[in-house]
Amino acid sequence: MNRSKWFFHPVFVFIFSILALGLSLFLYIYWYMEVSTGLEAVVRKFNIAPDQVLESETWVVIMVLSILVGIILAGIFTIFVYHQKTLQLYRLQHNFINxxxxxxxxxxxxxxxxxxxxxxxxxxxxxxxxxxxxxxxxxxxxxxxxxxxxxxxxxxSKSYNGDFIVADLVKIAKQFYAGNSHLFQNCEISILNASGESFLYPVNTSLFEMLLINLLTNAIKYNKSELPRITIRFERQKRQLFIHFEDNGIGIEKSHIKKIFRKFYQVGRADDMSAKGSGLGLYLVQSIARIHKGKVVAKSNGIGKGTVFTLILPLYESVRC
Missing domain, CATH: 1.10.287 (Helix Hairpins)
Incomplete structure (x- = not known):
């Protein structure tokens, strides 16, 4: 367990919440007994109105109790959220294992x-x-x-091999396809760069090729067409590079769009075996994109209407050709 985050562990939060609850009850009982038994003596000794003493003590205790109750509620909420995430992770792992x-x-x-x-x-x-x-x-x-x-x-574990070099991403994509065309014999892949310019970017070649192979094989796997078609299109918008991977596959329901990049997540249920793959391909894609200071987003018009995965990378003047 990370020592810097030990205080966020649910066991500690639970114990701390219980202690806070016990302390609040103790303080309340202690305050009530002290006020009840000492109020008359205070009034007689200093000859002041009981309401003045009670009002001051009441606001202090209310403030303390409110803080403690807030801590208790926050602790319970944290435990609830952690439990829900743990349950969700368990379900995803169970689905993944199956x-x-x-x-x-x-x-x-x-x-x-x-x-x-x-x-x-x-x-x-x-x-x-x-x-x-x-x-x-x-x-x-x-x-x-x-x-x-x-x-x-x-x-x-950040133990991947290879250094980052400034390279033309269009050239890398074309070389990758040329060197691995045997993997895509039964589909049609097009690489388009309408602007004709070179997009130079600091890239780890092995990781970037891993991203390409996962996106392409994913597009083929989830495709029921007689001839799967994939178009890789490069587009520059201001200071960002958009690499679109458009396919004519089965598409994705909108409810799944934001979930497909999670680790172990698979569309479908494990009990009917409708989920495909390992649930790791798109998680790897997103992880590689983040390593390259970018991100991947998905868009689909629904089932049977294909999917567009877009890799978004920042362009820097120092490496732009």
């Missing part, structure tokens, strides 16, 4: 089935090639899921 287990188990089961088929039967070359192709897809799927976990650990 679906990620499915994501790992499915390709492993498939690989086992194909290998057993190879072992039992003599297959013609054409059939062998078909099964090997399926096995490569399953191995790639398994590798992608494992890499997401490893990448998440590196990013959150």
């Amino acid at each position: 679906n990620f287990t499915h994501e790992l188990k499915t390709p492993v089961t498939s690989l086992k089935l194909y290998l057993e088929t190879f072992l039992k039967y003599e297959l013609p070359r054409e059939e062998q090639s078909k099964y090997i192709h399926y096995m490569i897809q399953d191995a790639r799927r398994l590798s992608d899921n494992i890499n997401r976990i490893l990448n998440l650990a590196r990013i959150e």
